[in-house]
Amino acid sequence: MELKNEKLVRMVNISKYFGEVAALRKENFEVGYNEVVGLIGDNGAGKSTLIKILTGVHPPGKGRIYFQGEEITYHSVERARELGIETVYQERALGEQQALWKNIFMGREMTTHLGFLQVKKAKKETERILKEVIGFTAAGLTPDSIVERLSGGEKQGVAIARALHFKAKLIILDEPTMGLSLSETKKVLNFVKGIKEQGKSCIFITHNIYHVYPVADRFVVLDRGRTVGEFIKKDISLEKLVNKLYLVARTGEISQN
Amino acid sequence: MLKRYLKLSEFKLQWSIFAVLVALFTLFIMGAPRIFLAPDMYYSFMSTIPFMTIMALALTPVIICKEIDLSFPSVMGISAWMFASLSASTGNPTLALIISLITGLLAGLLNGILVVKVGIPSLIVTIGTMFFWKGLVLVFSAAGGITLVPLRGTILFQSLVGRIGGVIPAQALWAVGLAFLFWLILNRHKFGTHIYFTGDNIESARMMGIPVNKVKILVFTQLGFFAAFAGILLDLEMSYYWPTSGEGYLLETIAAVFLGGTSAFGGMGTIFGTFIGCIIIGSLESGIISVGLSGYWTNLIYGLVIVISVSIHSILRRRT
Numbered sequence: 049m050e051l052k053n054e055k056l057v058r059m060v061n062i063s064k065y066f067g068e069v070a071a072l073r074k075e076n077f078e079v080g081y082n083e084v085v086g087l088i089g090d091n092g093a094g095k096s097t098l099i100k101i102l103t104g105v106h107p108p109g110k111g112r113i114y115f116q117g118e119e120i121t122y123h124s125v126e127r128a129r130e131l132g133i134e135t136v137y138q139e140r141a142l143g144e145q146q147a148l149w150k151n152i153f154m155g156r157e158m159t160t161h162l163g164f165l166q167v168k169k170a171k172k173e174t175e176r177i178l179k180e181v182i183g184f185t186a187a188g189l190t191p192d193s194i195v196e197r198l199s200g201g202e203k204q205g206v207a208i209a210r211a212l213h214f215k216a217k218l219i220i221l222d223e224p225t226m227g228l229s230l231s232e233t234k235k236v237l238n239f240v241k242g243i244k245e246q247g248k249s250c251i252f253i254t255h256n257i258y259h260v261y262p263v264a265d266r267f268v269v270l271d272r273g274r275t276v277g278e279f280i281k282k283d284i285s286l287e288k289l290v291n292k293l294y295l296v297a298r299t300g301e302i303s304q305n
Numbered sequence: 306m307l308k309r310y311l312k313l314s315e316f317k318l319q320w321s322i323f324a325v326l327v328a329l330f331t332l333f334i335m336g337a338p339r340i341f342l343a344p345d346m347y348y349s350f351m352s353t354i355p356f357m358t359i360m361a362l363a364l365t366p367v368i369i370c371k372e373i374d375l376s377f378p379s380v381m382g383i384s385a386w387m388f389a390s391l392s393a394s395t396g397n398p399t400l401a402l403i404i405s406l407i408t409g410l411l412a413g414l415l416n417g418i419l420v421v422k423v424g425i426p427s428l429i430v431t432i433g434t435m436f437f438w439k440g441l442v443l444v445f446s447a448a449g450g451i452t453l454v455p456l457r458g459t460i461l462f463q464s465l466v467g468r469i470g471g472v473i474p475a476q477a478l479w480a481v482g483l484a485f486l487f488w489l490i491l492n493r494h495k496f497g498t499h500i501y502f503t504g505d506n507i508e509s510a511r512m513m514g515i516p517v518n519k520v521k522i523l524v525f526t527q528l529g530f531f532a533a534f535a536g537i538l539l540d541l542e543m544s545y546y547w548p549t550s551g552e553g554y555l556l557e558t559i560a561a562v563f564l565g566g567t568s569a570f571g572g573m574g575t576i577f578g579t580f581i582g583c584i585i586i587g588s589l590e591s592g593i594i595s596v597g598l599s600g601y602w603t604n605l606i607y608g609l610v611i612v613i614s615v616s617i618h619s620i621l622r623r624r625t
Binding site: 159 | 493495498505506514
Protein backbone atom coordinates (compact mmCIF):
# COMPACT_ATOMS: atom_id res chain seq x y z
CA MET A 49 0.00 0.00 0.00
CA GLU A 50 1.41 3.32 -1.01
CA LEU A 51 -0.10 6.19 0.84
CA LYS A 52 -0.34 9.25 -1.24
CA ASN A 53 1.82 11.51 0.83
CA GLU A 54 3.99 8.80 2.25
CA LYS A 55 7.61 8.58 1.25
CA LEU A 56 9.55 5.42 0.67
CA VAL A 57 12.27 6.61 3.04
CA ARG A 58 12.19 9.34 5.62
CA MET A 59 15.21 10.09 7.76
CA VAL A 60 14.36 12.62 10.42
CA ASN A 61 16.71 14.68 12.56
CA ILE A 62 19.66 12.40 12.04
CA SER A 63 22.82 13.37 13.90
CA LYS A 64 25.98 11.38 13.91
CA TYR A 65 29.23 12.13 15.65
CA PHE A 66 32.50 10.30 15.27
CA GLY A 67 34.19 11.32 18.47
CA GLU A 68 34.01 15.08 18.51
CA VAL A 69 33.48 15.39 14.79
CA ALA A 70 29.96 15.92 13.55
CA ALA A 71 29.42 13.90 10.39
CA LEU A 72 25.72 14.74 10.26
CA ARG A 73 23.87 17.51 12.03
CA LYS A 74 20.10 17.16 12.41
CA GLU A 75 19.80 16.02 8.86
CA ASN A 76 16.45 15.35 7.21
CA PHE A 77 16.41 13.29 4.08
CA GLU A 78 13.66 11.71 2.01
CA VAL A 79 13.23 9.51 -1.01
CA GLY A 80 9.83 9.21 -2.67
CA TYR A 81 8.31 6.25 -4.45
CA ASN A 82 9.70 5.84 -7.94
CA GLU A 83 11.98 8.79 -7.45
CA VAL A 84 15.61 9.19 -8.42
CA VAL A 85 17.42 11.44 -5.95
CA GLY A 86 20.80 12.90 -6.77
CA LEU A 87 22.82 13.16 -3.57
CA ILE A 88 25.55 15.67 -4.23
CA GLY A 89 28.40 16.90 -2.12
CA ASP A 90 32.15 16.94 -1.74
CA ASN A 91 34.21 14.43 0.14
CA GLY A 92 33.43 14.70 3.81
CA ALA A 93 30.06 16.33 3.21
CA GLY A 94 28.33 13.45 4.98
CA LYS A 95 26.95 11.59 1.97
CA SER A 96 28.45 8.27 2.82
CA THR A 97 27.64 8.57 6.52
CA LEU A 98 24.03 9.25 5.64
CA ILE A 99 23.91 6.24 3.35
CA LYS A 100 25.66 3.99 5.81
CA ILE A 101 23.08 4.86 8.43
CA LEU A 102 20.29 4.14 5.97
CA THR A 103 21.81 0.80 4.98
CA GLY A 104 22.37 -0.24 8.57
CA VAL A 105 26.16 -0.12 8.52
CA HIS A 106 26.31 2.61 11.17
CA PRO A 107 23.71 3.09 13.88
CA PRO A 108 22.33 6.61 13.79
CA GLY A 109 23.54 8.68 16.72
CA LYS A 110 20.20 10.43 17.00
CA GLY A 111 17.10 10.59 14.89
CA ARG A 112 14.51 8.33 13.32
CA ILE A 113 14.30 6.37 10.11
CA TYR A 114 11.01 5.48 8.46
CA PHE A 115 10.64 3.04 5.60
CA GLN A 116 7.27 2.96 3.85
CA GLY A 117 5.86 4.88 6.75
CA GLU A 118 7.03 2.49 9.44
CA GLU A 119 9.77 3.36 11.84
CA ILE A 120 12.79 1.11 11.76
CA THR A 121 13.75 0.63 15.36
CA TYR A 122 16.45 -1.97 15.14
CA HIS A 123 18.55 -1.35 12.08
CA SER A 124 21.21 -3.59 10.58
CA VAL A 125 22.62 -4.45 7.19
CA GLU A 126 20.43 -7.56 7.06
CA ARG A 127 17.35 -5.60 8.02
CA ALA A 128 18.02 -3.03 5.29
CA ARG A 129 18.29 -5.79 2.71
CA GLU A 130 15.10 -7.42 3.94
CA LEU A 131 13.33 -4.13 3.50
CA GLY A 132 14.60 -3.88 -0.06
CA ILE A 133 17.42 -1.38 0.28
CA GLU A 134 20.33 -2.42 -1.93
CA THR A 135 23.61 -0.63 -2.38
CA VAL A 136 25.64 -1.00 -5.53
CA TYR A 137 29.27 -0.10 -5.07
CA GLN A 138 31.27 0.27 -8.22
CA GLU A 139 34.32 -1.68 -7.19
CA ARG A 140 32.93 -3.84 -4.50
CA ALA A 141 29.76 -5.29 -5.93
CA LEU A 142 31.01 -8.38 -7.75
CA GLY A 143 33.45 -11.23 -7.47
CA GLU A 144 35.77 -10.50 -10.37
CA GLN A 145 37.13 -13.99 -10.93
CA GLN A 146 33.75 -15.69 -10.88
CA ALA A 147 31.25 -16.38 -13.61
CA LEU A 148 28.49 -13.91 -14.26
CA TRP A 149 25.71 -16.32 -13.30
CA LYS A 150 27.33 -17.01 -9.96
CA ASN A 151 27.53 -13.30 -9.32
CA ILE A 152 23.86 -12.78 -10.10
CA PHE A 153 22.94 -15.30 -7.43
CA MET A 154 25.77 -14.46 -5.02
CA GLY A 155 24.58 -15.18 -1.49
CA ARG A 156 21.17 -16.26 -2.78
CA GLU A 157 22.07 -19.32 -4.78
CA MET A 158 19.45 -21.42 -6.51
CA THR A 159 19.89 -24.75 -4.81
CA THR A 160 18.28 -28.05 -4.04
CA HIS A 161 17.32 -28.89 -0.47
CA LEU A 162 20.82 -30.16 0.19
CA GLY A 163 22.39 -26.95 -1.00
CA PHE A 164 23.59 -28.19 -4.35
CA LEU A 165 23.53 -25.61 -7.12
CA GLN A 166 20.95 -25.75 -9.86
CA VAL A 167 23.42 -24.72 -12.48
CA LYS A 168 21.32 -24.92 -15.63
CA LYS A 169 18.36 -23.17 -14.13
CA ALA A 170 20.51 -20.40 -12.70
CA LYS A 171 22.27 -19.77 -16.01
CA LYS A 172 18.99 -19.60 -17.88
CA GLU A 173 17.59 -17.23 -15.31
CA THR A 174 20.71 -15.07 -15.54
CA GLU A 175 20.18 -14.61 -19.26
CA ARG A 176 16.60 -13.61 -18.70
CA ILE A 177 17.42 -11.18 -15.87
CA LEU A 178 20.04 -9.35 -17.87
CA LYS A 179 17.84 -9.04 -20.92
CA GLU A 180 14.48 -8.34 -19.38
CA VAL A 181 15.21 -6.49 -16.19
CA ILE A 182 17.42 -3.77 -17.57
CA GLY A 183 17.66 -4.51 -21.27
CA PHE A 184 21.28 -5.41 -20.85
CA THR A 185 22.83 -6.61 -24.09
CA ALA A 186 26.43 -6.96 -25.06
CA ALA A 187 27.81 -9.05 -27.88
CA GLY A 188 29.48 -12.22 -26.69
CA LEU A 189 28.34 -11.94 -23.11
CA THR A 190 27.03 -15.18 -21.65
CA PRO A 191 26.19 -16.40 -18.15
CA ASP A 192 29.57 -18.14 -18.16
CA SER A 193 31.48 -14.94 -18.83
CA ILE A 194 33.98 -14.04 -16.16
CA VAL A 195 33.19 -10.70 -14.56
CA GLU A 196 36.78 -9.51 -14.79
CA ARG A 197 36.31 -9.33 -18.57
CA LEU A 198 33.38 -6.92 -18.36
CA SER A 199 33.77 -3.17 -18.67
CA GLY A 200 33.15 -0.93 -15.66
CA GLY A 201 29.71 0.10 -16.89
CA GLU A 202 28.72 -3.46 -17.67
CA LYS A 203 29.67 -4.55 -14.17
CA GLN A 204 27.37 -1.94 -12.70
CA GLY A 205 24.64 -3.12 -15.03
CA VAL A 206 25.01 -6.62 -13.68
CA ALA A 207 24.92 -5.39 -10.10
CA ILE A 208 21.85 -3.23 -10.75
CA ALA A 209 20.05 -6.05 -12.58
CA ARG A 210 20.81 -8.31 -9.66
CA ALA A 211 19.39 -5.84 -7.16
CA LEU A 212 16.23 -5.27 -9.21
CA HIS A 213 15.69 -8.96 -9.68
CA PHE A 214 15.81 -9.51 -5.97
CA LYS A 215 13.02 -7.03 -5.42
CA ALA A 216 14.99 -4.09 -4.22
CA LYS A 217 12.75 -1.10 -3.66
CA LEU A 218 15.55 1.38 -3.29
CA ILE A 219 18.84 1.10 -5.09
CA ILE A 220 21.73 3.17 -3.86
CA LEU A 221 24.47 3.86 -6.37
CA ASP A 222 27.68 5.09 -4.82
CA GLU A 223 29.65 7.15 -7.34
CA PRO A 224 28.57 4.87 -10.18
CA THR A 225 30.23 6.88 -12.91
CA MET A 226 33.51 7.59 -11.22
CA GLY A 227 36.45 6.75 -13.45
CA LEU A 228 34.27 5.63 -16.36
CA SER A 229 34.67 6.71 -19.97
CA LEU A 230 31.97 8.70 -21.69
CA SER A 231 30.37 5.71 -23.36
CA GLU A 232 30.51 3.68 -20.16
CA THR A 233 28.93 6.53 -18.22
CA LYS A 234 26.13 6.59 -20.76
CA LYS A 235 25.50 2.91 -20.18
CA VAL A 236 25.28 3.42 -16.44
CA LEU A 237 22.88 6.33 -16.85
CA ASN A 238 20.69 4.09 -19.01
CA PHE A 239 20.67 1.52 -16.25
CA VAL A 240 19.50 4.22 -13.84
CA LYS A 241 16.65 5.02 -16.23
CA GLY A 242 15.89 1.31 -16.14
CA ILE A 243 15.49 1.49 -12.36
CA LYS A 244 12.98 4.30 -12.76
CA GLU A 245 11.11 2.42 -15.49
CA GLN A 246 10.82 -0.58 -13.21
CA GLY A 247 8.98 1.67 -10.79
CA LYS A 248 11.76 1.58 -8.20
CA SER A 249 13.59 4.36 -6.39
CA CYS A 250 17.23 5.29 -6.54
CA ILE A 251 19.75 7.38 -4.64
CA PHE A 252 22.53 8.42 -6.99
CA ILE A 253 25.53 9.60 -4.99
CA THR A 254 28.02 11.65 -6.91
CA HIS A 255 30.04 14.78 -6.98
CA ASN A 256 29.52 15.09 -10.71
CA ILE A 257 26.39 17.11 -11.28
CA TYR A 258 26.63 16.68 -15.04
CA HIS A 259 26.18 12.95 -14.72
CA VAL A 260 23.30 12.96 -12.31
CA TYR A 261 21.33 15.84 -13.80
CA PRO A 262 19.88 13.94 -16.79
CA VAL A 263 18.55 11.04 -14.71
CA ALA A 264 17.51 12.47 -11.33
CA ASP A 265 14.15 13.92 -10.33
CA ARG A 266 15.44 15.82 -7.36
CA PHE A 267 18.82 16.95 -6.04
CA VAL A 268 19.97 17.17 -2.45
CA VAL A 269 23.17 19.06 -1.80
CA LEU A 270 25.07 18.18 1.36
CA ASP A 271 27.83 20.19 2.88
CA ARG A 272 29.59 19.61 6.19
CA GLY A 273 26.95 17.32 7.58
CA ARG A 274 23.76 19.08 6.59
CA THR A 275 21.56 19.77 3.60
CA VAL A 276 22.33 23.15 2.14
CA GLY A 277 20.07 22.92 -0.86
CA GLU A 278 17.28 20.87 -2.34
CA PHE A 279 16.02 21.26 -5.89
CA ILE A 280 13.37 19.69 -8.07
CA LYS A 281 14.72 19.18 -11.54
CA LYS A 282 11.82 20.77 -13.30
CA ASP A 283 12.41 23.98 -11.30
CA ILE A 284 16.06 24.40 -12.07
CA SER A 285 18.26 24.28 -15.13
CA LEU A 286 21.58 22.51 -15.12
CA GLU A 287 23.34 25.82 -15.46
CA LYS A 288 21.66 27.32 -12.43
CA LEU A 289 22.31 24.21 -10.38
CA VAL A 290 25.97 24.30 -11.28
CA ASN A 291 26.19 27.92 -10.18
CA LYS A 292 24.56 27.08 -6.87
CA LEU A 293 27.10 24.36 -6.30
CA TYR A 294 29.97 26.72 -6.91
CA LEU A 295 28.46 28.97 -4.31
CA VAL A 296 28.44 26.13 -1.77
CA ALA A 297 32.01 25.34 -2.54
CA ARG A 298 33.02 28.91 -1.84
CA THR A 299 30.81 29.83 1.08
CA GLY A 300 29.25 26.66 2.42
CA GLU A 301 25.80 28.20 1.91
CA ILE A 302 23.25 28.27 -0.86
CA SER A 303 20.87 31.14 -1.20
CA GLN A 304 17.51 29.55 -1.82
CA ASN A 305 16.20 32.33 -4.09
CA MET B 306 34.88 -10.20 -29.92
CA LEU B 307 32.93 -13.26 -28.91
CA LYS B 308 35.82 -14.54 -26.89
CA ARG B 309 36.22 -11.30 -25.05
CA TYR B 310 34.28 -12.34 -22.00
CA LEU B 311 35.21 -15.97 -21.69
CA LYS B 312 37.96 -17.11 -19.50
CA LEU B 313 39.65 -19.73 -21.60
CA SER B 314 42.77 -19.38 -19.52
CA GLU B 315 41.24 -21.38 -16.67
CA PHE B 316 40.97 -24.38 -18.98
CA LYS B 317 44.39 -23.72 -20.43
CA LEU B 318 45.75 -23.59 -16.93
CA GLN B 319 44.43 -27.02 -16.09
CA TRP B 320 45.78 -28.38 -19.35
CA SER B 321 49.14 -26.78 -18.75
CA ILE B 322 49.57 -28.44 -15.37
CA PHE B 323 48.48 -31.72 -16.89
CA ALA B 324 51.03 -31.17 -19.67
CA VAL B 325 53.75 -30.66 -17.06
CA LEU B 326 52.79 -33.98 -15.51
CA VAL B 327 52.85 -35.77 -18.86
CA ALA B 328 56.18 -34.19 -19.75
CA LEU B 329 57.74 -35.28 -16.46
CA PHE B 330 56.52 -38.83 -16.76
CA THR B 331 57.73 -38.97 -20.35
CA LEU B 332 61.16 -37.97 -19.08
CA PHE B 333 61.00 -40.56 -16.31
CA ILE B 334 59.95 -43.29 -18.74
CA MET B 335 62.71 -42.37 -21.16
CA GLY B 336 65.28 -42.14 -18.39
CA ALA B 337 64.26 -45.28 -16.51
CA PRO B 338 61.97 -47.36 -18.71
CA ARG B 339 62.30 -50.52 -16.68
CA ILE B 340 61.11 -48.82 -13.53
CA PHE B 341 58.49 -46.51 -14.99
CA LEU B 342 56.90 -49.00 -17.35
CA ALA B 343 56.31 -51.52 -14.58
CA PRO B 344 53.35 -51.27 -12.18
CA ASP B 345 55.32 -51.49 -8.92
CA MET B 346 56.43 -47.88 -9.03
CA TYR B 347 52.83 -46.78 -9.44
CA TYR B 348 51.62 -48.92 -6.53
CA SER B 349 54.32 -47.31 -4.48
CA PHE B 350 53.14 -43.83 -5.51
CA MET B 351 49.60 -44.81 -4.63
CA SER B 352 50.70 -45.72 -1.13
CA THR B 353 52.78 -42.58 -0.44
CA ILE B 354 51.17 -39.69 -2.32
CA PRO B 355 47.68 -39.86 -0.72
CA PHE B 356 48.82 -38.44 2.68
CA MET B 357 49.91 -35.22 1.08
CA THR B 358 47.03 -35.26 -1.39
CA ILE B 359 44.37 -35.42 1.30
CA MET B 360 45.88 -32.43 3.06
CA ALA B 361 46.43 -30.53 -0.19
CA LEU B 362 42.78 -31.04 -1.15
CA ALA B 363 41.70 -29.60 2.19
CA LEU B 364 44.25 -26.79 1.98
CA THR B 365 42.95 -25.69 -1.43
CA PRO B 366 39.73 -24.07 -0.13
CA VAL B 367 41.77 -22.31 2.58
CA ILE B 368 43.98 -20.70 -0.06
CA ILE B 369 40.99 -19.95 -2.31
CA CYS B 370 39.65 -18.06 0.72
CA LYS B 371 42.84 -15.98 0.59
CA GLU B 372 44.07 -17.49 3.85
CA ILE B 373 46.93 -19.81 4.65
CA ASP B 374 47.52 -22.53 7.20
CA LEU B 375 51.02 -23.59 8.20
CA SER B 376 49.91 -25.65 11.16
CA PHE B 377 48.30 -28.60 9.38
CA PRO B 378 51.44 -30.79 9.49
CA SER B 379 51.61 -30.27 13.25
CA VAL B 380 47.90 -31.03 13.52
CA MET B 381 48.62 -34.16 11.54
CA GLY B 382 51.36 -34.92 14.09
CA ILE B 383 49.26 -34.43 17.21
CA SER B 384 46.39 -36.41 15.73
CA ALA B 385 48.73 -39.19 14.69
CA TRP B 386 50.08 -39.33 18.25
CA MET B 387 46.58 -39.21 19.68
CA PHE B 388 45.45 -42.11 17.51
CA ALA B 389 48.52 -44.20 18.20
CA SER B 390 48.68 -43.68 21.93
CA LEU B 391 44.94 -44.13 22.46
CA SER B 392 44.64 -47.26 20.41
CA ALA B 393 47.70 -48.67 22.17
CA SER B 394 46.42 -47.80 25.63
CA THR B 395 42.71 -48.57 25.19
CA GLY B 396 42.95 -51.30 22.59
CA ASN B 397 40.04 -49.64 20.83
CA PRO B 398 41.24 -48.19 17.53
CA THR B 399 37.77 -46.99 16.50
CA LEU B 400 37.50 -44.86 19.61
CA ALA B 401 41.06 -43.65 19.01
CA LEU B 402 40.13 -42.78 15.44
CA ILE B 403 37.12 -40.74 16.49
CA ILE B 404 38.98 -38.86 19.21
CA SER B 405 41.90 -38.21 16.90
CA LEU B 406 39.61 -36.81 14.19
CA ILE B 407 37.89 -34.61 16.75
CA THR B 408 41.27 -33.36 17.94
CA GLY B 409 42.16 -32.33 14.39
CA LEU B 410 38.79 -30.72 13.92
CA LEU B 411 39.16 -28.70 17.11
CA ALA B 412 42.70 -27.66 16.20
CA GLY B 413 41.37 -26.40 12.86
CA LEU B 414 38.47 -24.69 14.58
CA LEU B 415 40.92 -22.94 16.90
CA ASN B 416 42.83 -21.59 13.89
CA GLY B 417 39.60 -20.38 12.36
CA ILE B 418 38.46 -18.66 15.52
CA LEU B 419 41.82 -16.98 16.07
CA VAL B 420 41.79 -15.70 12.49
CA VAL B 421 38.18 -14.60 12.30
CA LYS B 422 37.18 -13.64 15.83
CA VAL B 423 40.48 -12.46 17.27
CA GLY B 424 41.52 -10.98 13.95
CA ILE B 425 45.08 -12.25 13.67
CA PRO B 426 46.35 -12.83 10.11
CA SER B 427 46.30 -16.55 9.36
CA LEU B 428 49.98 -16.62 8.44
CA ILE B 429 50.88 -15.50 11.95
CA VAL B 430 48.28 -17.50 13.86
CA THR B 431 49.23 -20.72 12.18
CA ILE B 432 52.93 -20.20 12.75
CA GLY B 433 51.99 -20.05 16.41
CA THR B 434 49.73 -23.09 16.39
CA MET B 435 52.26 -24.96 14.25
CA PHE B 436 54.85 -24.65 17.02
CA PHE B 437 52.30 -25.25 19.72
CA TRP B 438 50.99 -28.59 18.42
CA LYS B 439 54.43 -29.74 17.46
CA GLY B 440 55.70 -28.86 20.91
CA LEU B 441 52.77 -30.55 22.59
CA VAL B 442 53.46 -33.76 20.69
CA LEU B 443 57.08 -33.72 21.81
CA VAL B 444 56.10 -33.15 25.42
CA PHE B 445 53.45 -35.89 25.43
CA SER B 446 55.32 -38.47 23.44
CA ALA B 447 58.69 -37.63 24.99
CA ALA B 448 59.97 -38.16 21.48
CA GLY B 449 59.20 -41.87 21.64
CA GLY B 450 57.52 -43.99 19.00
CA ILE B 451 54.53 -46.30 19.41
CA THR B 452 54.08 -49.57 17.61
CA LEU B 453 50.80 -50.19 15.84
CA VAL B 454 51.54 -53.64 14.53
CA PRO B 455 48.60 -55.19 16.47
CA LEU B 456 46.25 -53.17 14.29
CA ARG B 457 47.31 -54.94 11.13
CA GLY B 458 44.54 -57.10 9.81
CA THR B 459 41.73 -55.27 11.60
CA ILE B 460 38.80 -54.06 9.50
CA LEU B 461 39.78 -50.49 10.26
CA PHE B 462 43.25 -51.13 8.95
CA GLN B 463 41.99 -52.90 5.85
CA SER B 464 39.49 -50.23 4.95
CA LEU B 465 41.91 -47.34 5.44
CA VAL B 466 45.27 -48.61 4.22
CA GLY B 467 44.70 -52.21 3.15
CA ARG B 468 45.61 -53.43 -0.29
CA ILE B 469 42.59 -53.77 -2.54
CA GLY B 470 42.94 -56.88 -4.66
CA GLY B 471 46.25 -57.38 -2.95
CA VAL B 472 47.87 -54.48 -4.78
CA ILE B 473 46.01 -51.16 -4.77
CA PRO B 474 46.49 -49.21 -1.53
CA ALA B 475 43.15 -48.23 -0.01
CA GLN B 476 44.46 -44.75 0.82
CA ALA B 477 44.70 -44.04 -2.92
CA LEU B 478 40.99 -44.71 -3.25
CA TRP B 479 40.34 -42.46 -0.26
CA ALA B 480 42.32 -39.70 -1.93
CA VAL B 481 40.44 -40.08 -5.21
CA GLY B 482 37.08 -40.24 -3.45
CA LEU B 483 37.88 -37.16 -1.40
CA ALA B 484 39.07 -35.34 -4.51
CA PHE B 485 35.66 -35.97 -6.05
CA LEU B 486 33.94 -34.82 -2.86
CA PHE B 487 35.97 -31.61 -2.77
CA TRP B 488 35.30 -31.00 -6.45
CA LEU B 489 31.61 -31.47 -5.85
CA ILE B 490 31.55 -29.07 -2.92
CA LEU B 491 33.61 -26.39 -4.63
CA ASN B 492 31.84 -26.49 -7.98
CA ARG B 493 28.36 -27.73 -7.36
CA HIS B 494 27.51 -26.68 -3.83
CA LYS B 495 26.52 -23.35 -2.36
CA PHE B 496 29.30 -23.62 0.20
CA GLY B 497 31.90 -23.85 -2.57
CA THR B 498 30.52 -20.75 -4.24
CA HIS B 499 30.72 -18.97 -0.90
CA ILE B 500 34.36 -20.01 -0.54
CA TYR B 501 35.25 -18.55 -3.94
CA PHE B 502 33.41 -15.29 -3.29
CA THR B 503 34.94 -14.93 0.17
CA GLY B 504 38.41 -15.16 -1.33
CA ASP B 505 37.60 -13.10 -4.39
CA ASN B 506 35.93 -10.12 -2.81
CA ILE B 507 35.21 -10.40 0.87
CA GLU B 508 33.47 -7.02 1.07
CA SER B 509 30.94 -7.78 -1.61
CA ALA B 510 30.48 -11.31 -0.33
CA ARG B 511 29.64 -9.91 3.08
CA MET B 512 27.34 -7.33 1.54
CA MET B 513 25.51 -9.99 -0.41
CA GLY B 514 24.81 -11.89 2.76
CA ILE B 515 27.45 -14.60 2.52
CA PRO B 516 28.44 -15.51 6.09
CA VAL B 517 32.13 -14.95 5.37
CA ASN B 518 33.27 -15.52 8.95
CA LYS B 519 31.48 -18.82 9.14
CA VAL B 520 32.89 -19.81 5.76
CA LYS B 521 36.44 -19.14 6.92
CA ILE B 522 36.03 -20.94 10.21
CA LEU B 523 34.57 -23.97 8.46
CA VAL B 524 37.35 -23.96 5.92
CA PHE B 525 40.04 -24.00 8.63
CA THR B 526 38.11 -26.60 10.61
CA GLN B 527 37.84 -29.08 7.76
CA LEU B 528 41.58 -28.75 7.10
CA GLY B 529 42.26 -29.71 10.71
CA PHE B 530 39.93 -32.67 10.33
CA PHE B 531 41.54 -33.94 7.15
CA ALA B 532 45.05 -33.37 8.51
CA ALA B 533 44.05 -35.66 11.37
CA PHE B 534 42.69 -38.19 8.89
CA ALA B 535 45.97 -38.10 6.97
CA GLY B 536 47.85 -38.57 10.25
CA ILE B 537 45.83 -41.66 11.09
CA LEU B 538 46.40 -43.10 7.62
CA LEU B 539 50.12 -42.48 7.99
CA ASP B 540 50.19 -44.22 11.38
CA LEU B 541 48.44 -47.24 9.95
CA GLU B 542 50.47 -47.37 6.75
CA MET B 543 53.69 -47.35 8.76
CA SER B 544 52.21 -49.52 11.54
CA TYR B 545 54.26 -47.31 13.79
CA TYR B 546 53.90 -43.84 15.20
CA TRP B 547 56.97 -41.69 14.74
CA PRO B 548 57.23 -38.49 16.75
CA THR B 549 58.37 -36.82 13.56
CA SER B 550 55.01 -37.53 11.88
CA GLY B 551 53.96 -34.57 9.80
CA GLU B 552 57.43 -33.19 9.27
CA GLY B 553 58.33 -32.54 5.68
CA TYR B 554 54.74 -32.16 4.55
CA LEU B 555 54.44 -28.40 4.95
CA LEU B 556 56.23 -26.97 1.95
CA GLU B 557 55.53 -29.88 -0.35
CA THR B 558 51.80 -29.70 0.25
CA ILE B 559 51.66 -25.94 -0.19
CA ALA B 560 53.80 -26.24 -3.31
CA ALA B 561 51.42 -28.85 -4.74
CA VAL B 562 48.45 -26.52 -4.27
CA PHE B 563 50.19 -23.58 -5.94
CA LEU B 564 51.56 -25.84 -8.63
CA GLY B 565 47.97 -26.81 -9.36
CA GLY B 566 47.12 -23.22 -10.19
CA THR B 567 45.41 -22.05 -7.01
CA SER B 568 46.07 -18.35 -6.68
CA ALA B 569 47.51 -16.77 -3.57
CA PHE B 570 45.36 -13.74 -4.40
CA GLY B 571 42.23 -15.73 -3.58
CA GLY B 572 39.09 -16.60 -5.47
CA MET B 573 40.80 -18.98 -7.88
CA GLY B 574 41.82 -22.59 -7.75
CA THR B 575 40.76 -26.04 -8.85
CA ILE B 576 40.74 -29.48 -7.28
CA PHE B 577 41.92 -31.00 -10.54
CA GLY B 578 44.98 -28.75 -10.42
CA THR B 579 45.75 -29.62 -6.81
CA PHE B 580 45.39 -33.33 -7.51
CA ILE B 581 47.81 -33.20 -10.43
CA GLY B 582 50.11 -30.94 -8.41
CA CYS B 583 50.30 -33.62 -5.73
CA ILE B 584 51.19 -36.33 -8.22
CA ILE B 585 53.96 -34.15 -9.62
CA ILE B 586 55.43 -33.23 -6.24
CA GLY B 587 54.96 -36.75 -4.89
CA SER B 588 56.63 -38.52 -7.79
CA LEU B 589 59.44 -36.09 -8.46
CA GLU B 590 61.95 -37.44 -5.98
CA SER B 591 61.58 -41.08 -7.03
CA GLY B 592 61.67 -40.01 -10.65
CA ILE B 593 64.86 -38.04 -10.21
CA ILE B 594 66.61 -40.89 -8.46
CA SER B 595 65.30 -43.49 -10.91
CA VAL B 596 66.68 -41.70 -13.91
CA GLY B 597 70.09 -41.86 -12.27
CA LEU B 598 70.55 -38.40 -10.78
CA SER B 599 71.72 -38.30 -7.21
CA GLY B 600 69.32 -37.27 -4.45
CA TYR B 601 71.19 -33.99 -4.25
CA TRP B 602 69.33 -32.86 -7.34
CA THR B 603 65.91 -33.22 -5.78
CA ASN B 604 65.49 -29.78 -4.26
CA LEU B 605 66.92 -28.04 -7.28
CA ILE B 606 64.48 -29.77 -9.59
CA TYR B 607 61.58 -29.15 -7.21
CA GLY B 608 62.46 -25.51 -7.39
CA LEU B 609 62.63 -25.48 -11.17
CA VAL B 610 59.32 -27.28 -11.64
CA ILE B 611 57.55 -25.01 -9.17
CA VAL B 612 58.92 -21.77 -10.53
CA ILE B 613 58.30 -22.73 -14.15
CA SER B 614 54.76 -23.97 -13.52
CA VAL B 615 53.74 -21.00 -11.47
CA SER B 616 55.18 -18.68 -14.12
CA ILE B 617 53.12 -20.43 -16.78
CA HIS B 618 49.99 -19.95 -14.67
CA SER B 619 50.73 -16.31 -14.17
CA ILE B 620 51.32 -15.67 -17.87
CA LEU B 621 48.18 -17.57 -18.85
CA ARG B 622 46.13 -15.54 -16.42
CA ARG B 623 47.47 -12.23 -17.62
CA ARG B 624 46.72 -12.86 -21.28
CA THR B 625 43.16 -12.04 -22.06
